[in-house]
Amino acid sequence: MEKFSESSKLPKAVLVIFTLQFFFFILYYLENQEDKSLLYFAVGIEVIGVMLVSLKLRLNINRDEIRYGYLPMFPNRLSIDDIETMEFIKNDALGDFLGWGIRTSKKYGKGYITETDSALFIKKIDGTKVTISIANEQNLREYLFKIGRGHMLTN
Numbered sequence: 001m002e003k004f005s006e007s008s009k010l011p012k013a014v015l016v017i018f019t020l021q022f023f024f025f026i027l028y029y030l031e032n033q034e035d036k037s038l039l040y041f042a043v044g045i046e047v048i049g050v051m052l053v054s055l056k057l058r059l060n061i062n063r064d065e066i067r068y069g070y071l072p073m074f075p076n077r078l079s080i081d082d083i084e085t086m087e088f089i090k091n092d093a094l095g096d097f098l099g100w101g102i103r104t105s106k107k108y109g110k111g112y113i114t115e116t117d118s119a120l121f122i123k124k125i126d127g128t129k130v131t132i133s134i135a136n137e138q139n140l141r142e143y144l145f146k147i148g149r150g151h152m153l154t155n
Contacts, residue, residue, distance in 0.1 A: 002062070002147075003060055003061060003062040004059075004060070004061040004062075004139070004140055004143040004144075005058075005059070005060045005061075006058075006059050006134065006135050006136060006139075006140075007056045007057060007058045007059070007135075008056070008057050008114040008115060008116050008133055008134075008135045009053065009054075009055065009056055009057070009114055009115060010052055010053055010055060010100045010101065010114055010115060011093075011100060011114070011115040012053065012115075014049065014052055014053055014100060015049050015050065015052075015053040017049070018045055018046055018048065018049025018050075018052070019046065019049065021042075021045050021049075022042050022043075022045055022046040022049075025038060025039075025041060025042035025045065026039075026042050029042060052101070055070045055071065056070065056071050057069070057070055057112050057114045057132070057133060058070075058071055058075065059120075059132055059134065060075075061140070061143065061144075062147070063080070063147045063148070063149070064079065064080055064081075065077055065078060065079050065080060066078045066080065066083075066122075066132075068112055068132050069112070070101075070102070070112070078122070078124070078130065080149060080152075082124050082125055082126070083122055083123070083124055083125070083152060084123045084124060084125045084152075085122075085123045085152060085153075085154050086120060086121065086122050086123075086144075086152045086153050086154070087120075087121045087123075087153065087154045087155050088118060088119070088120060088121070088134075088137050088140075088141065088153070088155055089108070089118070089119050089120075089121045089131070090117055090118060090119075091108070091111075091113065091117060091118070091119045091131065091133070092117070093113050093117075096108060096111075097111045097113050097131075099113070100113045100114060100115070101113060105131070108121055108129055108131040109128060109129025109130055109131060110128075110129070110130050110131070111130075111131040111132075111133075112130075112131070112132045112133060113131070113133050114133040115133075116133045116134060116135050118133070118134050118135075118137045119131050119132060119133050119134060120132045120134050120140065141153070
């Protein structure tokens with residue numbers, strides 16, 4: 001069965017933020033060397049930052065379902081029959097979702113946000129909303145029309 005598949009990552013700025021925090025904690029540790037827990041905390045923060053930057057958002061769509069999620073976590077599945085509408089949007093990660101990763105927005109619902117500025121906004125029949133960052137809007141649009149699901153797009 002033919003499917004659409006792509007992946008995207010969190011922006012490198014996330015690693016820069018974690019690295020800056022790491023250096024600030026190390027500088028503070030050098031002033032107060034009696035407390036070794038601060039050193040462990042700083043290293044832990046940097047490890048978390050590296051792990052976050054290495055996560056990939058995978059998106060797989062076929063005629064029957066949409067699978068999406070950050071690897072290595074379990075993917076979410078959404079049946080095409082449960083979707084009312086889909087729309088391509090230009091999202092601002094900081095403005096719309098206050099950051100990257102798995103986020104929530106009043107306007108766009110649960111978001112899986114990466115370094116891209118394009119997203120697929122899905123409104124389900126039950127009223128819940130999901131927004132998934134996409135790397136190539138044109139390829140996805142063509143694929144949805146090819147499999148006969150283009151009528152679900154509102155734009």
